[in-house]
Amino acid sequence: MDSPAVSVEDVTKIFNTKSGAVVALQDISVTLAAGEFISLIGPSGCGKSTLLNIIGGLTSATAGKVLVHGASVTAPPEEAGMMFQKPVLLEWRTILSNVLLPIELKSGKRESTRHTERAMDLLSAVGLADFAAKYPHELSGGMQQRAAICRMLISDPQLLLLDEPFGALDELTREQLNLQLDRIVEGVHKTSILVTHSISEGTFLSDRVLVMSARPGRVIGVVDVDLPRPRTLDMMQTGEFLTLTNRVRLLLESGHDFGDEAISA
Amino acid sequence: MSSQLDTAKVTESTKLLDRRSIWERIPRSVSLTGFLLVVLGLWQILATSGWVSPFILPTPAAAFDALLSFCIAVFEGGALRQALVITVVEALLAFVLAVILGVGFGFIVAESAFGRIVLLPFLVALNAAPKVVFAPVFIAALGFGIGSKVALGAFIAFFPLLVDTAAGLATTDRDKSQLFRSLRASRMQTLRMLQLPSSLPFIFAGMKTASVLAVVGVVIGEFLGGGRGLGQQTKIAGDLLATDRVYAYGFVLAVLGYLFFAAVAFAERRVVFWQRPHGTTTGS
Ligand SMILES: Nc1ncnc2c1ncn2[C@@H]1O[C@H](COP(=O)(O)OP(=O)(O)OP(=O)(O)O)[C@@H](O)[C@H]1O
Ligand SMILES: [Mg+2]
Numbered sequence: 214m215d216s217p218a219v220s221v222e223d224v225t226k227i228f229n230t231k232s233g234a235v236v237a238l239q240d241i242s243v244t245l246a247a248g249e250f251i252s253l254i255g256p257s258g259c260g261k262s263t264l265l266n267i268i269g270g271l272t273s274a275t276a277g278k279v280l281v282h283g284a285s286v287t288a289p290p291e292e293a294g295m296m297f298q299k300p301v302l303l304e305w306r307t308i309l310s311n312v313l314l315p316i317e318l319k320s321g322k323r324e325s326t327r328h329t330e331r332a333m334d335l336l337s338a339v340g341l342a343d344f345a346a347k348y349p350h351e352l353s354g355g356m357q358q359r360a361a362i363c364r365m366l367i368s369d370p371q372l373l374l375l376d377e378p379f380g381a382l383d384e385l386t387r388e389q390l391n392l393q394l395d396r397i398v399e400g401v402h403k404t405s406i407l408v409t410h411s412i413s414e415g416t417f418l419s420d421r422v423l424v425m426s427a428r429p430g431r432v433i434g435v436v437d438v439d440l441p442r443p444r445t446l447d448m449m450q451t452g453e454f455l456t457l458t459n460r461v462r463l464l465l466e467s468g469h470d471f472g473d474e475a476i477s478a
Numbered sequence: 479m480s481s482q483l484d485t486a487k488v489t490e491s492t493k494l495l496d497r498r499s500i501w502e503r504i505p506r507s508v509s510l511t512g513f514l515l516v517v518l519g520l521w522q523i524l525a526t527s528g529w530v531s532p533f534i535l536p537t538p539a540a541a542f543d544a545l546l547s548f549c550i551a552v553f554e555g556g557a558l559r560q561a562l563v564i565t566v567v568e569a570l571l572a573f574v575l576a577v578i579l580g581v582g583f584g585f586i587v588a589e590s591a592f593g594r595i596v597l598l599p600f601l602v603a604l605n606a607a608p609k610v611v612f613a614p615v616f617i618a619a620l621g622f623g624i625g626s627k628v629a630l631g632a633f634i635a636f637f638p639l640l641v642d643t644a645a646g647l648a649t650t651d652r653d654k655s656q657l658f659r660s661l662r663a664s665r666m667q668t669l670r671m672l673q674l675p676s677s678l679p680f681i682f683a684g685m686k687t688a689s690v691l692a693v694v695g696v697v698i699g700e701f702l703g704g705g706r707g708l709g710q711q712t713k714i715a716g717d718l719l720a721t722d723r724v725y726a727y728g729f730v731l732a733v734l735g736y737l738f739f740a741a742v743a744f745a746e747r748r749v750v751f752w753q754r755p756h757g758t759t760t761g762s
Contacts, residue, residue, distance in 0.1 A: 297657070
């Protein structure tokens with residue numbers, strides 16, 4: 214219990230490309246207590262996805278190390294559930310069996326059918342109960358993304374790694390899903406890391422917002438969000454919320470390399 | 479009648495907006511029948527004009543007569559029905575064998591280092607060779623029965639399927655692969671539950687090509703290796719300069735190839751059902 218849920222220690226990531234080495238991350242250190250929710254926010258290409266993938270065991274760090282619940286990450290940790298920018302559903306499976314996929318992979322088909330009831334509960338929670346037997350192509354993008362939330366949660370992961378999960382959705386759907394996510398995470402005290410481009414989304418959901426700079430990616434500032442939980446959409450209207458988002462914005466601007474390319478283009 | 483009038487009116491009123499070509503506007507049944515009649519008409523003119531020898535081009539009526547008597551003969555049983563059955567069976571077996579070989583080697587080439595590095599160059603070289611040259615080898619090895627035809631048909635048909643299968647397995651969506659990795663899927667699970675279903679559209683494309691090539695292959699086999707199939711009957715008719723029968727049998731073989739193709743296409747729509755509404759998952 215004493216060891217942090219996630220600890221990232223001096224992680225550096227260098228990609229060797231044809232045009233030379235790209236320093237994607239430089240000396241990143243972050244520690245998350247169990248149940249804590251943090252957001253990573255920063256300019257495009259600053260290494261947010263790379264960092265998340267390193268924590269999720271999908272990419273290896275060039276230097277430094279990552280511990281999840283005290284164990285060094287060398288492969289995707291069992292306690293992690295990931296969600297990507299796209300829903301990534303399998304078109305040949307129904308929504309229900311897409312949600313059950315993690316169980317089927319872990320414990321086999323028989324065991325997965327035993328989780329049907331739980332999958333249906335999750336689908337009901339996001340308003341998809343009537344769509345369990347449908348196929349992904351019969352659902353809208355937002356509905357698919359909600360199904361992906363259920364798939365992530367079915368195996369009850371203790372650590373949620375969310376890479377811009379709602380980035381492709383319209384503002385209102387996004388707020389709704391954020392609210393649902395907040396309820397889910399709040400209820401079960403999951404540790405979560407959210408990558409986002411939206412200052413208000415990051416602030417709304419998080420205990421801490423980490424602001425990163427353009428390449429090489431570094432953490433240039435942290436904003437603590439001590440708004441009470443559960444969060445409500447009304448809170449977004451308060452002066453306190455505005456002050457917090459402004460702090461994030463200022464940090465973001467200070468670290469933003471608006472680039473010679475942008476000017477000369 | 480009235481509906482045609484309505485169509486005419488609508489066409490009239492939207493003339494300025496309607497940019498579709500004439501072929502898109504008239505009903506397909508009309509354009510297809512019309513085109514067929516034109517072809518038959520030209521054929522009739524050409525065949526009766528005296529410019530072309532009847533040994534090269536019989537009249538449509540003569541070819542149709544030959545087709546009709548073929549159908550009657552098949553209906554009554556006897557040698558011609560047997561010939562048709564033999565060729566159908568050969569083509570079916572050749573197709574099944576081609577699918578097994580094509581998908582099997584496709585898997586090996588896409589999924590193993592041995593296949594990719596060692597086997598592939600040989601297969602590509604083999605494919606570059608005109609495959610008919612191997613017909614004598616198959617006949618020497620398997621005799622003049624259906625075995626040598628099945629082998630040649632399968633040999634000619636399997637390579638496109640191999641290429642499509644390998645391409646399908648290799649182009650599995652990156653996001654989905656990452657999902658499977660994050661879920662700690664084993665290699666077998668990834669192959670069975672991700673790569674195989676993802677490559678089904680490719681495999682079906684290969685099977686459609688193979689279905690037609692299988693018929694072509696066994697007919698070539700019969701031309702070169704005798705036997706008692708319909709290809710052989712066509713060859714005999716040709717040797718006797720009974721060109722009307724050559725046309726009739728050629729037509730029957732074309733229909734056979736088309737039916738094979740249509741059967742695979744039908745199965746494809748059933749199995750790869752998610753491909754129909756395009757663009758839901760591929761985005762931009
Ligand atoms: N596999 C790779 N090979 C080479 N370079 C890579 C690779 N993956 C990422 N990079 C580089 O590392 C940097 C960080 O990429 P990353 O995808 O982590 O950015 P990001 O912060 O998630 O950006 P975005 O907000 O646009 O998603 C980029 O400059 C990118 O070009
Ligand atoms: Mg990213």
